[in-house]
Amino acid sequence: MNASAPSADMIDLAIVGAGPAGLQAAVTACELGLSAVLLDEGAAPGGQIYRAIETAQVRPPGWRELLGEDYAKGGELVRRFRASGADYRPDHAVFDISPDGGLGVLGPDGARWIEARRILIATGAMERPVPLPGWTLPGVMGAGAAQTLLKSSGLVPGGRTVIVGSGPLLFLVARQLLAAGAGLAAILDTTPRANYRRAAPFLPGALLAGSSELRKGIAWFMAIRRGPSLYRSGVSGVGIEGSEAVEAVTFTVAGRRDRLACDLVLVHEGVVPNVQLSMAAGAEHDFSEQQVCWRPRLDTFGRTSLERLLVAGDSAGIGGAERAADAGHLAALAAAADLGLLPAADLKARARSALARISRKLALRRFLDALYRPRDEVLAPPDDETLVCRCEEVTAGELRRVAAMGCPGPNQAKAFTRCGMGPCQGRMCGLAAAAVLARASGRSMAEVGHLRVRPPIKPITVGELAGLEGVGAPPAMGPLLPTAPKDGAGA
Amino acid sequence: MFRRLFEPQNPVAFDFEGETVTAGEDDTVAAALLAHGIRHTRTSAVSGSPRAAHCLIGACFECLVEIDGRPNRQACLTLVRPGMRVRRQAGPAAMKNGGGA
Numbered sequence: 282m283n284a285s286a287p288s289a290d291m292i293d294l295a296i297v298g299a300g301p302a303g304l305q306a307a308v309t310a311c312e313l314g315l316s317a318v319l320l321d322e323g324a325a326p327g328g329q330i331y332r333a334i335e336t337a338q339v340r341p342p343g344w345r346e347l348l349g350e351d352y353a354k355g356g357e358l359v360r361r362f363r364a365s366g367a368d369y370r371p372d373h374a375v376f377d378i379s380p381d382g383g384l385g386v387l388g389p390d391g392a393r394w395i396e397a398r399r400i401l402i403a404t405g406a407m408e409r410p411v412p413l414p415g416w417t418l419p420g421v422m423g424a425g426a427a428q429t430l431l432k433s434s435g436l437v438p439g440g441r442t443v444i445v446g447s448g449p450l451l452f453l454v455a456r457q458l459l460a461a462g463a464g465l466a467a468i469l470d471t472t473p474r475a476n477y478r479r480a481a482p483f484l485p486g487a488l489l490a491g492s493s494e495l496r497k498g499i500a501w502f503m504a505i506r507r508g509p510s511l512y513r514s515g516v517s518g519v520g521i522e523g524s525e526a527v528e529a530v531t532f533t534v535a536g537r538r539d540r541l542a543c544d545l546v547l548v549h550e551g552v553v554p555n556v557q558l559s560m561a562a563g564a565e566h567d568f569s570e571q572q573v574c575w576r577p578r579l580d581t582f583g584r585t586s587l588e589r590l591l592v593a594g595d596s597a598g599i600g601g602a603e604r605a606a607d608a609g610h611l612a613a614l615a616a617a618a619d620l621g622l623l624p625a626a627d628l629k630a631r632a633r634s635a636l637a638r639i640s641r642k643l644a645l646r647r648f649l650d651a652l653y654r655p656r657d658e659v660l661a662p663p664d665d666e667t668l669v670c671r672c673e674e675v676t677a678g679e680l681r682r683v684a685a686m687g688c689p690g691p692n693q694a695k696a697f698t699r700c701g702m703g704p705c706q707g708r709m710c711g712l713a714a715a716a717v718l719a720r721a722s723g724r725s726m727a728e729v730g731h732l733r734v735r736p737p738i739k740p741i742t743v744g745e746l747a748g749l750e751g752v753g754a755p756p757a758m759g760p761l762l763p764t765a766p767k768d769g770a771g772a
Numbered sequence: 773m774f775r776r777l778f779e780p781q782n783p784v785a786f787d788f789e790g791e792t793v794t795a796g797e798d799d800t801v802a803a804a805l806l807a808h809g810i811r812h813t814r815t816s817a818v819s820g821s822p823r824a825a826h827c828l829i830g831a832c833f834e835c836l837v838e839i840d841g842r843p844n845r846q847a848c849l850t851l852v853r854p855g856m857r858v859r860r861q862a863g864p865a866a867m868k869n870g871g872g873a
Contacts, residue, residue: 322830324798324851329829336798341778374849407831417834419812419824420773426828430774434796434803439775461777525822526811545773555831671826671834674818703817704833704844740844 292318294616295384295397296367297375297558300328301602302594303403304358306609307367313617318368318397320375320386326362328405329425330602331355333433340435347460348432349453351497351602358606377736378562382589385749387741394751399589399616402559402577403609406552406595409574409655410709411446412662412669412677413548415521424454424549437463438545443530445469445519446549448653452501454547459505466543468505469516469532471550473656480652486644494645517658521546550655554596557708560734562590568727571650572599573660574712575731581636582615583608591616599650604642607635661716669717670710672703677717684721690730691715704740707732774806786856795852802828802835802847805858813837813847817864836861 294310296303299321310317327334334355337345345353362369370388377385383396408423415421424444430436437458442465444455455468487495505512518533522540531540553574560566565578565586576598583591593612594605614631617623623631662669665678675698683697691707691714694700700714701707707714711732719729737746780796787793788805795804802825805813812822814836825835828848835847838859847858 322849333798339781407827407829410832417816417821417823419822422826422828426826429828430803430806431777434799434807435777436774436803436807437777438773440773526824671823671832672817674816674821704836705831708831708833709827740846 292316292368292395292397293620293622294318294399294401294613295320295382295395296401296403297321297384298328298403298405298594298596299323299326299362299369299371300330300403300405300594300605301355301358302405302596302605302609302612303328303401304362304609305606306401306403306593306613307369308358308361308365309610309613310616311365311367313613313623315613315617315620315622316368317365317613318370318395319362320370320373320384322372322374324371326359326369326371327355329429330405331359332429334359337432344435347457349457352432355602374739375558376739376741378558380563380587380590385736385741387739387745392741392745392749394749396751397589398620399591400562401583401609401612401616402562402590402592402596403594403605403612404555404558404596405605406599407555407708408450409550409553409659410713411548411550411659412667412710412713413519413521414662414664414667415523415527416548417668417671418521418523418527419525420523420527420544421521421546421548424451424547425552427545427547428454428457431457431461437461438465438547440464440544441466441542442545442547443467443469443541443543444547444549445471445516445530445532446547447472447655448549448551449498449501449649450552451549452498452505454549456501456504465511467541468512469519469530469534470512470514471516471519471656471659472514472653473517474515476652476654476656479654480648483644483648483651487648489644490642491645517656519548550659551653552595552599553712554598555708556596557706557734557738559585559590559592559596560731561736561738562587564590564592566731568725568731569598570726571647573655573726574599581611582632583612584615584619588619600639600642600646604639607639610635657720661713661720669713670698670700670703672705672709673699673701675700675710675714677713680714680717681721684718688718689722690718691732692730694718695732701732706734706738773809773811776807784852784854786852786854786858788858789860793858797852799852800828800848801837801839801845801850801852801856801858804852805847812860814861815863820863 293315294317296319373388408425520531522529559577583593591612593608618628782797826832839845
């Protein structure tokens with residue numbers, strides 16, 4: 282174990298995120314003799330997918346069966362990581378990144394600036410924010426959020442719960458909550474019927490690529506259908522009612538409005554890459570029409586447009602846990618090769634099986650992306666009254682108004698409306714605001730662009746910044762540091 | 773709204789606005805408050821509307837609370853500690869000398 286502070290020597294590879302991509306990257310890097318530090322916001326390794334996997338050992342009997350074999354698989358990866366010799370820093374948030382290998386890190390002992398020869402971003406995904414009427418009410422959460430509470434604390438919804446949305450995770454969470462005895466009032470599937478038709482051409486390829494995954498998905502679905510009649514498909518026009526908290530969910534099904542009283546609504550419309558750090562670093566990104574989100578532009582090994590920066594796992598585009606671990610392995614190999622620590626022939630040999638697995642699964646992903654592509658009303662809320670920016674309380678109507686004034690993109694809309702200026706820094710509203718502007722001006726999401734991500738990307742006090750330790754000045758933090766007034770205009 | 777599937781092995785007690793809340797040792801503050809039936813944990817900075825944890829993974833910043841006098845703590849990323857004092861965050865965090873640190 283490297284017990285010395287990360288800044289004592291130049292680190293070969295700094296990894297951000299302790300999910301499958303980051304953990305596997307650390308294991309591979311250490312095997313190749315690289316010095317690796319792994320920084321993670323969480324208190325224990327596993328990321329969201331394998332969250333609390335180590336404490337799962339001490340839970341009551343039946344716990345691991347409840348969460349399933351895919352979850353249990355994380356245990357082996359975490360064990361290999363613990364044995365790898367990587368310098369593991371839990372409870373460490375990265376608040377800044379520079380294109381040349383610097384990271385601003387905030388941990389329990391304060392802030393420090395570290396530098397690494399290579400940085401691997403493995404920050405995973407987040408549930409796609411779904412702006413609905415009433416979505417800011419207490420009692421509206423992501424379905425993944427409920428799963429997080431289940432994994433980490435053994436919490437299950439106890440009152441009347443409605444699950445609404447689309448995507449594989451929706452069925453997995455519904456199955457787990459039913460098995461755990463949660464009081465579900467309904468499962469409302471918003472997958473548009475047209476998606477089944479659009480996905481059909483990809484089905485044969487998906488069956489070849491991932492018959493076991495598809496079987497698993499169908500089993501989750503059937504488990505839900507076999508239970509009490511909770512499941513309704515073809516749902517649209519979802520809204521949430523309540524004054525101080527959730528009281529009911531309203532929706533349209535088969536041309537009729539319906540209303541269900543409930544106290545918890547779990548919303549899920551798929552997951553999107555967490556690109557906050559790769560954008561803050563200034564790497565090139567492209568808008569993926571297939572996954573309806575921004576993704577860093579990468580080569581097959583995860584190298585970005587910046588020499589020192591790589592991205593792996595779901596933060597590079599949604600691919601799931603197994604693909605993430607393979608991508609973490611490839612990124613660590615690339616970092617080693619680029620640093621002259623792995624000959625080109627070895628790179629090829631060590632990469633072969635991971636590359637093959639990744640390419641085999643591509644057809645399955647194409648099918649899932651087509652089947653669960655979010656419908657238009659999820660991407661850009663049709664009702665002008667719906668809040669898009671939760672922090673600054675900016676409605677879709679206000680965004681349409683500034684679009685009509687000629688506002689070309691989310692950065693200009695931010696200046697006009699404050700959309701994206703609150704504490705979440707556009708994590709929740711960025712995609713939806715851009716979609717509203719794109720629809721209003723008849724342009725594509727790629728043309729409209731994305732919110733610029735500005736450091737610090739995590740909350741940090743001025744006192745913590747002033748106490749910053751480490752080598753070199755953080756270049757991206759420049760504007761926040763005192764500068765000499767220019768041209769005598771120092772007012 | 774939420775109930776526990778199993779009781780915490782090593783319970784931790786902390787203070788939420790004068791009320792004692794008992795949590796599991798590896799609960800986050802957000803999980804502990806949800807398990808205790810607390811519905812809203814802050815009011816929004818613009819309209820003062822009630823808000824609560826939404827994403828549980830540190831992205832939405834809806835679970836911001838004041839912990840031991842320090843505002844803007846993400847309850848979903850902070851583990852409970854015995855004796856910690858947690859308060860709802862009302863509107864925007866107040867500016868004060870020392871930055872609340």
